[in-house]
Amino acid sequence: MELLVATILSAQSTDVRVNIVTPVLFDKYPTVQDFAALEPEQLQPDIYSTGFFRNKSKSVVARRGRCSDFGGTFHKRWRSCWAFRSRSQNSERRTRNVV
Numbered sequence: 001m002e003l004l005v006a007t008i009l010s011a012q013s014t015d016v017r018v019n020i021v022t023p024v025l026f027d028k029y030p031t032v033q034d035f036a037a038l039e040p041e042q043l044q045p046d047i048y049s050t051g052f053f054r055n056k057s058k059s060v061v062a063r064r065g066r067c068s069d070f071g072g073t074f075h076k077r078w079r080s081c082w083a084f085r086s087r088s089q090n091s092e093r094r095t096r097n098v099v
Contacts, residue, residue: 040058
């Protein structure tokens with residue numbers, strides 16, 4: 001989940017900014033279930049400094065179901081990762097390739 005969120009936040013943002021925002025974000029929301037309970041409006045203040053925070057918060061929240069389908073560990077199971085890739089609609093190519 002962390003890799004997916006960090007990749008979404010990195011769009012049109014510097015690595016430095018993402019590296020500042022993500023530790024705080026993952027401390028505040030440590031599990032997939034914490035992210036699954038969020039609405040975009042709740043996440044927006046936490047990622048405001050990355051730019052395009054409204055769209056990014058919607059993207060993170062839209063992907064929450066995909067990650068919870070695999071218990072937040074889909075990256076450890078290659079076939080599950082490919083299933084994730086094929087079911088992700090409107091995902092950025094870069095995000096899918098990283099995940």
